[in-house]
Amino acid sequence: MTDRPTASPAGSRRPLLQVRDLKVHFDTPDGVVKAVDGVTFDIHPGETLGVVGESGSGKSVTFLTIMGLITAKQARVEGEVVFDGQDLLALPENEYRHFRGRRMGMVFQDAMTSLHPFYVVGEQIAEAVRAHEKISKRAAFDRAVDMLQRVGIPKPAERARQYPHEYSGGMRQRAMIAMALSLNPDMLIADEPTTALDVTVQSQILELIDRLRQEFQAAVVIITHDLGVVAEHCDHIQVMYAGRLVETGRTRDIYYRAHHPYTWGLLQSIPRLGVEEHRLRPIRGLPPSLIFVPPGCPFHPRCPYAWEECQRVVPELLSPDGVHASACHLSLADKERLFREEVLERA
């Protein structure tokens, strides 16, 4: 994995996944919840993408929709999700399911509740294999044991015959990862994979995902609300706010020259060790209602630099260099100056 897309300009290889103007709106009695409101991005083969945002920013909904787990049955879905040349949203459910599990696997936040309590873990992994490959139960179970070994579960043959409640939290998440990778998918989506785990276990799981990404040559998406989590593990980062992308770029773009005031806020709320008198500076205010999204820039009510234009005009996601993009009305010079003054010098 030397030729990561990080090293090459975006677009030089055919993207694995192309999402174009994806909108996911839920009709509720209180109004239309615009959970995802026009999101466009690419994922390249083998790339690791971090998707960051507060709760309700639409990051999970975006990827649940890509997986086909949120469909027209639950929501109004618009836009295009093109996976390896195939528009997934145009597929009927019985064809969509051949992409799920086989081409893209997903790991969820809470591994305790994400495994079926009544079936042994090995059987649940074997079932995923048998959903897509015509092999015997025996062979599928052997594959499950092998996968458990590869995700670092000791005594995998024994463990495969145990129920999820006999596993620890970290082991359950490992088992989930084993399940998601058992068909060697092209893309692994990890939705807050470490949120429910102890800190020490968190880093183990992230390192495991890192190692497996190289072993399986899969693109990886890590969805998180913690910008600190994605720093070491991602090539690219997307910051979402109120169902939209507000900033995207390579990891170093986001960490060392972020352009969006919301990203600055996220950076300032990462706790740092060893810095005296370091105060966390939370972003003031609350995420907006997704029913009544503020007009103009959705972040303007919480933005210390907003002016009149921000209340009127929705900023487009623009990129001066073709890689690092932000949706903010500030001029590039202002963004760079403010980032230096507000974020770097105060950190």
Added chain:
Amino acid sequence: MGRYLIRRLLWVVLVLVLITLFTFFIFFVMPPTDPAILFAGRAPTPRLVAQVRDSLGLDQPAPVQYLLFLRRLFLGDEYGWPGFGFSFLSRSPIKPVLFSRLLVTFQLAIGAAVLWLFLGVVIGIISALNKGKIADRLAMGFALLGVSAPVFWLGLMALWIFWQQLDILPGTGYVAPTEDFGQWFMRMILPWSVLSLLFAAFYARMVRSNLLETLDEDYIRTARAKGLSERKVVFKHALRSSLTPVVSLFGVDFGTLLGGAIITETVFNLPGLGTYVVRAVGNGDLPVILAVVVFAGLGVAIMSLVVDVLYAFLDPRVKYA
């Protein structure tokens, strides 16, 4: 597992002893009427009453009477084991009558149970999978009807339609299957259906809400994320979890029914335990009341034991402790 079973069986015995204790004191020690006077017949002379009292052991202190009753029950009496004694009303041993009536009740309960489980589960699933659509509304309308319609009304309506008006089913009463299987079956159809309707309605609602709840679980999302077919997701993953609570409810419901389905038996004139005990209560036939209550208690106690054991098989998280 073995130790668990033995402990649970001892619990069943304890529960039975408590049931007999309460029933015995309610009917023998507290009643406003004197069992001896009841037993002595229409024109009790003081001498006759005294004689009866002596022969029934009613002159003994209450605890002694209770222990005598327990001894007869557990060790048998002159009519065999278990010793249920002698009916005041028919002046004959209770045991053979009780067993023949239990058999009728059992046939009624089994047939109804099969029907209501089938209807309840199928309607519940259809309803849940079509939530909010016309099939769901129809099913829940049926369930509301089933839950609210009184059994005596349903029974009488069914008889009026299928027997009186259409004349496609025979009337009430019981024919033993050994005697005429066709007649037995035809005569049981209505009681089975009417009795099952109420339960089917309850079960349909429960299966529906359990299944809907389960379909929202994270592990169902995982099953879908694996790319399983929707059929597998629903029938293997979701149904397994939603039917487990149905099993425990079913055990208790079925056990309760073994004590007699009074209204159904009355409407369809079936000689089951329900009608037996009603007549006994009306006539103050205390030994019969006691026998049926003990039996009904046994039914519930044993069925809940069966359910507990079964539950541990169905849900691996349950431990025999």
